[in-house]
Amino acid sequence: MLSAGAAVSRAGAAVSRAGAGVLGARVVVSSARPPEGCAVVRARRATLRVLPLHLLAVLLVAGCGGSPAPSGQPAPTDATPPVAAAPAPAPVVTSVMAGIDLLFLSMMAGHTEQTLQIVRLVRDRLTDSELRTLVAAVEATESDELVTARGWLAQAGRSARADDHAGHGTGPEQLARLRDAPDAEVDTVLIEVFSAHQQAAADLARAHLAAGTDARVLDLARRVEQSRTAQVALMAGRPAAG
Amino acid sequence: MRRRITLPLVATGAMVSTLAVATPAQAHGYVSSPPSRQALCAQNRVPDCGQIRWEPQSVEGPKGLRNCHANISHFAVLNDDNRGWPATSVGTTVTFTWVNTAMHATRDWEYFIGNTRVAVFSGGGRQPGATVSHTVNLSGYSGRQKLLAVWNISDTANAFYSCVDLQIGGGGGNPTPSPSPTTNPPAPSPTPTVAPTTNPPTGGTWAAGRAYAVGDQVTYGGRTYRCRQAHTAIAGWEPPNVPALWSQI
Numbered sequence: 001m002l003s004a005g006a007a008v009s010r011a012g013a014a015v016s017r018a019g020a021g022v023l024g025a026r027v028v029v030s031s032a033r034p035p036e037g038c039a040v041v042r043a044r045r046a047t048l049r050v051l052p053l054h055l056l057a058v059l060l061v062a063g064c065g066g067s068p069a070p071s072g073q074p075a076p077t078d079a080t081p082p083v084a085a086a087p088a089p090a091p092v093v094t095s096v097m098a099g100i101d102l103l104f105l106s107m108m109a110g111h112t113e114q115t116l117q118i119v120r121l122v123r124d125r126l127t128d129s130e131l132r133t134l135v136a137a138v139e140a141t142e143s144d145e146l147v148t149a150r151g152w153l154a155q156a157g158r159s160a161r162a163d164d165h166a167g168h169g170t171g172p173e174q175l176a177r178l179r180d181a182p183d184a185e186v187d188t189v190l191i192e193v194f195s196a197h198q199q200a201a202a203d204l205a206r207a208h209l210a211a212g213t214d215a216r217v218l219d220l221a222r223r224v225e226q227s228r229t230a231q232v233a234l235m236a237g238r239p240a241a242g
Numbered sequence: 243m244r245r246r247i248t249l250p251l252v253a254t255g256a257m258v259s260t261l262a263v264a265t266p267a268q269a270h271g272y273v274s275s276p277p278s279r280q281a282l283c284a285q286n287r288v289p290d291c292g293q294i295r296w297e298p299q300s301v302e303g304p305k306g307l308r309n310c311h312a313n314i315s316h317f318a319v320l321n322d323d324n325r326g327w328p329a330t331s332v333g334t335t336v337t338f339t340w341v342n343t344a345m346h347a348t349r350d351w352e353y354f355i356g357n358t359r360v361a362v363f364s365g366g367g368r369q370p371g372a373t374v375s376h377t378v379n380l381s382g383y384s385g386r387q388k389l390l391a392v393w394n395i396s397d398t399a400n401a402f403y404s405c406v407d408l409q410i411g412g413g414g415g416n417p418t419p420s421p422s423p424t425t426n427p428p429a430p431s432p433t434p435t436v437a438p439t440t441n442p443p444t445g446g447t448w449a450a451g452r453a454y455a456v457g458d459q460v461t462y463g464g465r466t467y468r469c470r471q472a473h474t475a476i477a478g479w480e481p482p483n484v485p486a487l488w489s490q491i
Protein backbone atom coordinates (compact mmCIF):
# COMPACT_ATOMS: atom_id res chain seq x y z
CA MET A 1 0.00 0.00 0.00
CA LEU A 2 2.73 2.41 0.93
CA SER A 3 4.92 1.67 -2.01
CA ALA A 4 2.00 1.97 -4.35
CA GLY A 5 1.19 5.32 -2.84
CA ALA A 6 4.76 6.49 -3.24
CA ALA A 7 4.73 5.47 -6.88
CA VAL A 8 1.54 7.38 -7.44
CA SER A 9 3.10 10.30 -5.69
CA ARG A 10 6.09 10.35 -8.01
CA ALA A 11 3.95 9.97 -11.07
CA GLY A 12 1.72 12.71 -9.83
CA ALA A 13 4.53 15.18 -9.24
CA ALA A 14 4.71 15.96 -12.92
CA VAL A 15 1.13 17.04 -13.04
CA SER A 16 0.92 18.74 -9.69
CA ARG A 17 1.51 22.10 -11.31
CA ALA A 18 -1.45 21.55 -13.54
CA GLY A 19 -3.45 20.75 -10.45
CA ALA A 20 -2.67 24.09 -8.92
CA GLY A 21 -5.48 25.68 -10.82
CA VAL A 22 -7.95 23.48 -9.05
CA LEU A 23 -6.65 24.72 -5.76
CA GLY A 24 -6.66 28.34 -6.68
CA ALA A 25 -8.36 29.57 -3.56
CA ARG A 26 -6.10 27.49 -1.40
CA VAL A 27 -2.99 28.78 -3.10
CA VAL A 28 -3.91 32.35 -2.33
CA VAL A 29 -4.26 31.57 1.33
CA SER A 30 -1.14 29.47 1.40
CA SER A 31 0.95 32.27 0.05
CA ALA A 32 -0.14 34.47 2.91
CA ARG A 33 0.74 31.85 5.46
CA PRO A 34 4.03 32.03 7.32
CA PRO A 35 6.34 29.39 5.94
CA GLU A 36 7.47 27.55 9.03
CA GLY A 37 6.35 26.99 12.57
CA CYS A 38 3.36 29.19 12.03
CA ALA A 39 1.31 29.93 15.06
CA VAL A 40 -2.41 29.71 14.83
CA VAL A 41 -2.78 33.36 15.58
CA ARG A 42 -0.56 34.37 12.73
CA ALA A 43 -2.32 32.06 10.34
CA ARG A 44 -5.64 33.45 11.39
CA ARG A 45 -4.48 36.97 10.82
CA ALA A 46 -3.32 36.05 7.37
CA THR A 47 -6.67 34.49 6.67
CA LEU A 48 -8.59 37.51 7.76
CA ARG A 49 -6.63 39.56 5.30
CA VAL A 50 -7.46 37.21 2.49
CA LEU A 51 -11.07 36.39 3.12
CA PRO A 52 -13.53 38.88 1.70
CA LEU A 53 -15.60 40.58 4.34
CA HIS A 54 -18.87 39.29 3.02
CA LEU A 55 -17.59 35.74 3.31
CA LEU A 56 -16.59 36.36 6.89
CA ALA A 57 -20.08 37.66 7.52
CA VAL A 58 -21.51 34.46 6.13
CA LEU A 59 -19.26 32.44 8.39
CA LEU A 60 -20.29 34.44 11.41
CA VAL A 61 -23.99 33.87 11.02
CA ALA A 62 -23.78 30.27 9.94
CA GLY A 63 -23.55 28.89 13.43
CA CYS A 64 -26.57 26.65 13.71
CA GLY A 65 -26.88 25.43 10.18
CA GLY A 66 -27.59 21.78 9.94
CA SER A 67 -26.49 20.74 13.35
CA PRO A 68 -28.83 18.51 15.24
CA ALA A 69 -26.75 18.53 18.38
CA PRO A 70 -28.13 20.27 21.41
CA SER A 71 -26.27 23.49 21.77
CA GLY A 72 -24.69 24.55 24.99
CA GLN A 73 -24.52 28.15 23.92
CA PRO A 74 -27.14 30.02 21.98
CA ALA A 75 -26.25 30.69 18.42
CA PRO A 76 -26.12 34.33 17.46
CA THR A 77 -29.00 33.83 15.05
CA ASP A 78 -31.47 31.26 16.18
CA ALA A 79 -34.10 31.74 13.52
CA THR A 80 -33.57 28.14 12.46
CA PRO A 81 -34.49 25.76 15.22
CA PRO A 82 -32.46 22.61 15.58
CA VAL A 83 -33.81 19.92 13.35
CA ALA A 84 -33.07 17.13 15.76
CA ALA A 85 -35.96 14.91 16.54
CA ALA A 86 -36.45 14.53 20.25
CA PRO A 87 -32.85 15.10 21.29
CA ALA A 88 -31.59 12.97 24.08
CA PRO A 89 -31.38 14.56 27.51
CA ALA A 90 -28.67 17.11 27.20
CA PRO A 91 -25.34 15.87 28.52
CA VAL A 92 -22.98 18.21 30.23
CA VAL A 93 -21.93 20.55 27.48
CA THR A 94 -18.97 22.80 27.79
CA SER A 95 -20.11 26.21 26.72
CA VAL A 96 -16.86 27.11 25.07
CA MET A 97 -15.24 24.71 22.68
CA ALA A 98 -11.78 23.63 23.69
CA GLY A 99 -8.76 24.04 21.46
CA ILE A 100 -8.77 20.35 20.62
CA ASP A 101 -12.34 20.58 19.31
CA LEU A 102 -11.56 23.66 17.25
CA LEU A 103 -8.48 22.00 15.82
CA PHE A 104 -10.60 19.04 14.70
CA LEU A 105 -13.17 21.37 13.15
CA SER A 106 -10.46 23.20 11.30
CA MET A 107 -9.01 19.98 9.95
CA MET A 108 -12.44 18.72 8.94
CA ALA A 109 -13.26 21.99 7.23
CA GLY A 110 -10.15 21.70 5.11
CA HIS A 111 -10.84 18.06 4.40
CA THR A 112 -14.43 18.78 3.44
CA GLU A 113 -13.39 21.54 1.08
CA GLN A 114 -11.34 18.91 -0.72
CA THR A 115 -14.31 16.55 -0.74
CA LEU A 116 -16.34 19.16 -2.58
CA GLN A 117 -13.52 19.68 -5.07
CA ILE A 118 -13.39 15.96 -5.75
CA VAL A 119 -17.13 15.66 -6.16
CA ARG A 120 -17.34 18.58 -8.54
CA LEU A 121 -14.58 17.16 -10.69
CA VAL A 122 -16.42 13.92 -11.34
CA ARG A 123 -20.12 14.27 -10.69
CA ASP A 124 -21.07 14.75 -14.33
CA ARG A 125 -18.73 12.11 -15.68
CA LEU A 126 -19.53 9.05 -13.61
CA THR A 127 -21.02 6.02 -15.30
CA ASP A 128 -22.32 4.07 -12.32
CA SER A 129 -25.62 5.60 -11.27
CA GLU A 130 -25.11 4.46 -7.68
CA LEU A 131 -21.84 6.41 -7.57
CA ARG A 132 -23.57 9.43 -9.07
CA THR A 133 -26.21 9.25 -6.39
CA LEU A 134 -23.57 8.85 -3.70
CA VAL A 135 -21.45 11.82 -4.70
CA ALA A 136 -24.53 14.02 -5.03
CA ALA A 137 -25.63 13.08 -1.53
CA VAL A 138 -22.10 13.59 -0.25
CA GLU A 139 -22.01 17.03 -1.78
CA ALA A 140 -25.28 17.94 -0.11
CA THR A 141 -24.45 16.59 3.32
CA GLU A 142 -20.86 17.79 3.47
CA SER A 143 -21.81 21.26 2.29
CA ASP A 144 -24.00 21.46 5.37
CA GLU A 145 -21.25 20.07 7.58
CA LEU A 146 -18.84 22.65 6.24
CA VAL A 147 -21.24 25.47 7.10
CA THR A 148 -21.64 24.03 10.58
CA ALA A 149 -17.92 23.66 11.17
CA ARG A 150 -17.14 27.13 9.89
CA GLY A 151 -19.93 28.57 11.98
CA TRP A 152 -18.63 27.01 15.16
CA LEU A 153 -15.12 28.16 14.36
CA ALA A 154 -16.33 31.68 13.74
CA GLN A 155 -18.26 31.69 17.00
CA ALA A 156 -15.07 30.77 18.78
CA GLY A 157 -13.17 33.50 17.03
CA ARG A 158 -11.15 31.03 14.99
CA SER A 159 -11.05 30.72 11.28
CA ALA A 160 -11.42 27.62 9.19
CA ARG A 161 -7.87 28.32 8.11
CA ALA A 162 -6.54 28.47 11.61
CA ASP A 163 -4.54 25.34 11.01
CA ASP A 164 -2.37 24.46 8.11
CA HIS A 165 -4.13 21.72 6.26
CA ALA A 166 -2.55 22.37 2.90
CA GLY A 167 -0.56 19.21 3.25
CA HIS A 168 -3.37 17.26 4.75
CA GLY A 169 -5.53 14.92 2.77
CA THR A 170 -5.70 14.49 -0.92
CA GLY A 171 -2.99 16.19 -2.89
CA PRO A 172 -3.29 18.10 -6.14
CA GLU A 173 -1.88 15.18 -8.08
CA GLN A 174 -4.84 13.08 -7.00
CA LEU A 175 -7.22 15.75 -8.16
CA ALA A 176 -5.33 15.87 -11.44
CA ARG A 177 -5.72 12.13 -11.80
CA LEU A 178 -9.46 12.53 -11.46
CA ARG A 179 -9.63 15.39 -13.89
CA ASP A 180 -7.44 13.68 -16.45
CA ALA A 181 -8.99 10.23 -16.23
CA PRO A 182 -10.60 9.04 -19.46
CA ASP A 183 -14.35 8.69 -19.16
CA ALA A 184 -14.11 4.93 -19.00
CA GLU A 185 -11.87 5.13 -15.95
CA VAL A 186 -13.47 7.90 -13.94
CA ASP A 187 -15.47 5.50 -11.79
CA THR A 188 -12.42 3.45 -10.91
CA VAL A 189 -10.19 6.45 -10.17
CA LEU A 190 -12.90 8.07 -8.07
CA ILE A 191 -13.32 4.95 -5.97
CA GLU A 192 -9.59 4.80 -5.37
CA VAL A 193 -9.04 8.47 -4.59
CA PHE A 194 -12.26 9.11 -2.72
CA SER A 195 -12.10 5.96 -0.62
CA ALA A 196 -8.68 7.00 0.69
CA HIS A 197 -9.94 10.53 1.22
CA GLN A 198 -13.00 9.47 3.18
CA GLN A 199 -11.04 6.88 5.14
CA ALA A 200 -8.74 9.66 6.32
CA ALA A 201 -11.79 11.60 7.52
CA ALA A 202 -13.07 8.55 9.37
CA ASP A 203 -9.65 8.10 10.98
CA LEU A 204 -9.51 11.72 12.11
CA ALA A 205 -13.03 11.50 13.48
CA ARG A 206 -12.25 8.28 15.34
CA ALA A 207 -9.20 9.91 16.90
CA HIS A 208 -11.31 12.86 17.96
CA LEU A 209 -13.93 10.63 19.53
CA ALA A 210 -11.18 9.48 21.90
CA ALA A 211 -9.83 12.95 22.60
CA GLY A 212 -12.49 15.59 22.03
CA THR A 213 -14.48 17.34 24.74
CA ASP A 214 -17.40 19.26 23.23
CA ALA A 215 -20.63 17.29 22.88
CA ARG A 216 -21.60 19.01 19.63
CA VAL A 217 -18.25 18.34 18.04
CA LEU A 218 -18.21 14.77 19.31
CA ASP A 219 -21.62 14.23 17.74
CA LEU A 220 -20.30 15.57 14.45
CA ALA A 221 -17.25 13.32 14.75
CA ARG A 222 -19.47 10.31 15.36
CA ARG A 223 -21.50 11.05 12.25
CA VAL A 224 -18.36 11.67 10.20
CA GLU A 225 -16.84 8.41 11.38
CA GLN A 226 -19.98 6.43 10.58
CA SER A 227 -20.88 8.01 7.28
CA ARG A 228 -17.39 7.97 5.77
CA THR A 229 -16.83 4.39 6.85
CA ALA A 230 -20.12 3.41 5.24
CA GLN A 231 -19.25 5.31 2.07
CA VAL A 232 -15.94 3.49 1.78
CA ALA A 233 -17.77 0.17 2.14
CA LEU A 234 -20.37 1.20 -0.40
CA MET A 235 -17.72 2.18 -2.93
CA ALA A 236 -15.84 -1.07 -2.37
CA GLY A 237 -18.96 -2.92 -3.45
CA ARG A 238 -19.33 -1.19 -6.80
CA PRO A 239 -18.38 -2.95 -10.04
CA ALA A 240 -15.65 -0.43 -10.78
CA ALA A 241 -13.87 -1.09 -7.48
CA GLY A 242 -10.44 -2.53 -8.15
CA MET B 243 11.57 0.28 38.54
CA ARG B 244 13.28 0.85 35.26
CA ARG B 245 14.47 -2.01 33.19
CA ARG B 246 16.03 -1.96 29.80
CA ILE B 247 14.00 -3.85 27.29
CA THR B 248 14.84 -4.59 23.74
CA LEU B 249 12.44 -4.40 20.90
CA PRO B 250 12.97 -5.20 17.27
CA LEU B 251 14.11 -2.19 15.32
CA VAL B 252 10.78 -1.99 13.67
CA ALA B 253 8.23 -3.10 16.18
CA THR B 254 4.89 -4.35 15.11
CA GLY B 255 2.28 -1.71 15.00
CA ALA B 256 -0.67 -0.60 13.07
CA MET B 257 -0.25 2.19 10.61
CA VAL B 258 -3.61 3.52 9.78
CA SER B 259 -4.52 5.26 6.58
CA THR B 260 -2.07 6.26 3.97
CA LEU B 261 -2.47 9.16 1.64
CA ALA B 262 0.48 10.13 -0.43
CA VAL B 263 0.93 13.71 -1.40
CA ALA B 264 3.71 14.98 -3.58
CA THR B 265 3.73 18.53 -2.38
CA PRO B 266 6.06 19.13 0.55
CA ALA B 267 3.93 20.26 3.43
CA GLN B 268 4.39 21.68 6.82
CA ALA B 269 4.52 18.85 9.29
CA HIS B 270 2.45 19.14 12.40
CA GLY B 271 1.27 16.48 14.77
CA TYR B 272 0.78 15.37 18.34
CA VAL B 273 -0.26 12.36 20.37
CA SER B 274 -3.99 12.63 20.99
CA SER B 275 -4.47 9.31 22.77
CA PRO B 276 -3.59 8.55 25.47
CA PRO B 277 -3.66 12.30 25.86
CA SER B 278 -0.28 13.98 25.70
CA ARG B 279 0.40 17.01 27.83
CA GLN B 280 -0.44 19.32 24.95
CA ALA B 281 -3.67 17.37 24.39
CA LEU B 282 -4.57 17.82 28.05
CA CYS B 283 -4.00 21.54 27.62
CA ALA B 284 -6.09 21.62 24.44
CA GLN B 285 -8.85 19.75 26.27
CA ASN B 286 -8.77 22.37 29.05
CA ARG B 287 -8.14 19.53 31.49
CA VAL B 288 -4.99 21.29 32.63
CA PRO B 289 -5.50 25.04 32.94
CA ASP B 290 -3.29 27.99 32.20
CA CYS B 291 -1.19 26.37 29.52
CA GLY B 292 -0.99 29.40 27.28
CA GLN B 293 -0.80 29.27 23.53
CA ILE B 294 -0.28 25.52 23.31
CA ARG B 295 -3.93 24.85 23.95
CA TRP B 296 -4.74 26.25 20.51
CA GLU B 297 -2.00 24.40 18.68
CA PRO B 298 -1.09 21.12 20.37
CA GLN B 299 0.41 19.99 17.08
CA SER B 300 3.14 22.61 17.03
CA VAL B 301 5.77 21.27 19.45
CA GLU B 302 8.49 21.21 16.84
CA GLY B 303 12.21 21.37 17.39
CA PRO B 304 15.50 19.93 16.24
CA LYS B 305 15.88 16.19 16.30
CA GLY B 306 17.51 14.61 19.33
CA LEU B 307 15.87 16.61 22.10
CA ARG B 308 14.66 14.75 25.16
CA ASN B 309 12.21 17.16 26.67
CA CYS B 310 8.51 17.84 26.34
CA HIS B 311 8.55 21.34 24.88
CA ALA B 312 11.17 21.16 22.13
CA ASN B 313 13.03 24.04 23.78
CA ILE B 314 10.25 26.43 22.77
CA SER B 315 10.04 28.94 25.59
CA HIS B 316 6.33 29.69 25.29
CA PHE B 317 5.61 25.96 25.46
CA ALA B 318 7.78 25.49 28.57
CA VAL B 319 4.73 24.58 30.62
CA LEU B 320 4.82 21.19 28.91
CA ASN B 321 8.16 20.42 30.51
CA ASP B 322 7.03 21.38 34.00
CA ASP B 323 6.43 18.14 35.89
CA ASN B 324 4.75 20.01 38.72
CA ARG B 325 1.64 21.01 36.84
CA GLY B 326 -0.42 18.09 38.08
CA TRP B 327 -0.60 16.31 34.76
CA PRO B 328 -3.18 13.55 35.11
CA ALA B 329 -1.73 10.16 34.20
CA THR B 330 -3.75 7.82 32.05
CA SER B 331 -4.13 4.34 33.50
CA VAL B 332 -2.99 1.77 30.98
CA GLY B 333 -2.01 -1.86 30.79
CA THR B 334 1.41 -2.93 29.69
CA THR B 335 0.47 -2.67 26.02
CA VAL B 336 -0.44 0.82 24.94
CA THR B 337 -1.63 2.10 21.58
CA PHE B 338 -0.56 5.66 20.87
CA THR B 339 -2.44 7.66 18.27
CA TRP B 340 -0.91 10.64 16.52
CA VAL B 341 -3.10 13.20 14.84
CA ASN B 342 -1.25 14.80 11.97
CA THR B 343 -2.58 18.13 10.86
CA ALA B 344 -0.07 18.15 8.07
CA MET B 345 1.90 15.26 6.76
CA HIS B 346 5.58 15.09 6.08
CA ALA B 347 7.96 12.41 4.94
CA THR B 348 8.80 10.45 8.05
CA ARG B 349 12.08 8.93 9.19
CA ASP B 350 10.58 7.21 12.22
CA TRP B 351 8.61 7.51 15.41
CA GLU B 352 10.48 6.91 18.67
CA TYR B 353 9.17 6.34 22.18
CA PHE B 354 11.31 7.00 25.26
CA ILE B 355 10.97 6.46 28.96
CA GLY B 356 13.82 8.24 30.64
CA ASN B 357 16.82 7.70 28.41
CA THR B 358 15.62 4.33 27.20
CA ARG B 359 14.10 4.04 23.80
CA VAL B 360 11.28 1.60 24.34
CA ALA B 361 10.07 1.45 20.75
CA VAL B 362 10.77 2.75 17.27
CA PHE B 363 8.67 2.50 14.14
CA SER B 364 10.15 3.22 10.75
CA GLY B 365 8.46 5.76 8.54
CA GLY B 366 10.38 4.67 5.47
CA GLY B 367 10.67 8.25 4.25
CA ARG B 368 7.02 8.21 3.32
CA GLN B 369 4.22 10.53 4.25
CA PRO B 370 1.89 9.17 6.91
CA GLY B 371 -1.86 9.34 6.96
CA ALA B 372 -4.01 11.77 8.87
CA THR B 373 -3.67 9.57 11.91
CA VAL B 374 -1.03 7.03 12.85
CA SER B 375 -1.29 4.47 15.62
CA HIS B 376 1.50 2.44 17.21
CA THR B 377 1.18 -0.30 19.77
CA VAL B 378 4.03 -0.25 22.27
CA ASN B 379 4.87 -2.93 24.82
CA LEU B 380 5.71 -1.35 28.19
CA SER B 381 5.84 -4.58 30.14
CA GLY B 382 9.14 -3.62 31.71
CA TYR B 383 7.57 -0.68 33.47
CA SER B 384 5.01 -0.06 36.15
CA GLY B 385 3.61 2.83 38.09
CA ARG B 386 3.66 6.41 36.96
CA GLN B 387 5.91 7.07 33.98
CA LYS B 388 6.53 10.02 31.70
CA LEU B 389 6.81 8.80 28.14
CA LEU B 390 8.24 10.95 25.36
CA ALA B 391 6.94 10.30 21.86
CA VAL B 392 8.95 11.71 18.97
CA TRP B 393 8.01 12.04 15.30
CA ASN B 394 11.23 12.44 13.29
CA ILE B 395 10.80 14.08 9.92
CA SER B 396 13.00 12.67 7.19
CA ASP B 397 13.53 15.70 4.99
CA THR B 398 13.99 18.40 7.59
CA ALA B 399 16.22 18.61 10.66
CA ASN B 400 13.18 18.70 12.90
CA ALA B 401 11.01 16.46 14.99
CA PHE B 402 7.73 16.76 16.87
CA TYR B 403 7.51 15.99 20.56
CA SER B 404 4.70 14.79 22.82
CA CYS B 405 5.02 13.80 26.46
CA VAL B 406 2.43 11.36 27.76
CA ASP B 407 1.94 10.69 31.47
CA LEU B 408 0.98 7.08 32.14
CA GLN B 409 0.02 4.99 35.12
CA ILE B 410 1.19 1.57 33.97
CA GLY B 411 -0.13 -1.69 35.26
CA GLY B 412 -3.28 -2.74 36.98
CA GLY B 413 -5.34 -1.48 34.12
CA GLY B 414 -6.32 -3.41 31.10
CA GLY B 415 -6.29 -2.37 27.53
CA ASN B 416 -6.02 1.21 26.52
CA PRO B 417 -8.67 3.26 28.23
CA THR B 418 -9.38 6.76 27.19
CA PRO B 419 -9.90 9.04 30.12
CA SER B 420 -11.76 11.67 28.20
CA PRO B 421 -15.35 12.27 29.06
CA SER B 422 -17.48 10.91 26.32
CA PRO B 423 -20.75 12.74 26.26
CA THR B 424 -22.78 11.56 23.38
CA THR B 425 -25.75 13.14 21.79
CA ASN B 426 -26.94 10.14 19.92
CA PRO B 427 -30.28 10.48 18.28
CA PRO B 428 -33.05 8.29 19.60
CA ALA B 429 -31.45 5.65 17.44
CA PRO B 430 -34.07 3.08 16.84
CA SER B 431 -32.09 2.12 13.80
CA PRO B 432 -32.16 -1.58 13.21
CA THR B 433 -29.18 -3.50 12.06
CA PRO B 434 -28.27 -2.09 8.68
CA THR B 435 -29.48 -4.28 5.94
CA VAL B 436 -27.06 -4.30 3.09
CA ALA B 437 -28.19 -4.80 -0.47
CA PRO B 438 -30.43 -1.92 -1.32
CA THR B 439 -33.31 -3.26 -3.26
CA THR B 440 -36.57 -1.53 -3.87
CA ASN B 441 -37.82 1.55 -2.19
CA PRO B 442 -39.71 0.92 0.98
CA PRO B 443 -43.37 1.61 1.11
CA THR B 444 -44.22 5.12 2.06
CA GLY B 445 -44.17 5.50 5.80
CA GLY B 446 -41.72 2.70 6.47
CA THR B 447 -39.03 2.95 9.08
CA TRP B 448 -35.75 4.43 7.94
CA ALA B 449 -33.09 1.79 7.46
CA ALA B 450 -29.45 1.92 6.47
CA GLY B 451 -28.83 0.18 3.18
CA ARG B 452 -32.14 1.23 1.64
CA ALA B 453 -32.23 3.35 -1.48
CA TYR B 454 -34.51 6.34 -1.12
CA ALA B 455 -35.88 8.55 -3.87
CA VAL B 456 -37.04 12.12 -3.66
CA GLY B 457 -40.46 12.20 -2.05
CA ASP B 458 -40.15 8.94 -0.14
CA GLN B 459 -41.40 9.15 3.41
CA VAL B 460 -39.96 7.36 6.40
CA THR B 461 -40.35 7.42 10.12
CA TYR B 462 -37.40 7.76 12.45
CA GLY B 463 -37.48 8.34 16.17
CA GLY B 464 -41.25 8.72 16.07
CA ARG B 465 -41.18 11.45 13.45
CA THR B 466 -41.87 11.45 9.76
CA TYR B 467 -39.45 12.69 7.13
CA ARG B 468 -39.62 13.22 3.39
CA CYS B 469 -36.61 12.52 1.23
CA ARG B 470 -35.21 15.65 -0.41
CA GLN B 471 -32.38 14.04 -2.34
CA ALA B 472 -32.00 10.52 -3.66
CA HIS B 473 -29.45 8.46 -1.77
CA THR B 474 -28.70 5.11 -0.23
CA ALA B 475 -29.11 5.39 3.51
CA ILE B 476 -26.02 4.83 5.65
CA ALA B 477 -25.19 5.08 9.32
CA GLY B 478 -24.47 8.69 10.18
CA TRP B 479 -27.08 9.87 7.70
CA GLU B 480 -30.08 9.33 9.95
CA PRO B 481 -32.86 11.72 8.91
CA PRO B 482 -32.53 14.20 11.80
CA ASN B 483 -28.79 14.43 11.15
CA VAL B 484 -28.88 15.32 7.47
CA PRO B 485 -31.35 18.07 6.61
CA ALA B 486 -29.83 18.08 3.14
CA LEU B 487 -31.35 14.65 2.56
CA TRP B 488 -34.50 14.65 4.71
CA SER B 489 -36.99 17.23 5.83
CA GLN B 490 -39.29 16.59 8.72
CA ILE B 491 -42.99 16.77 7.95
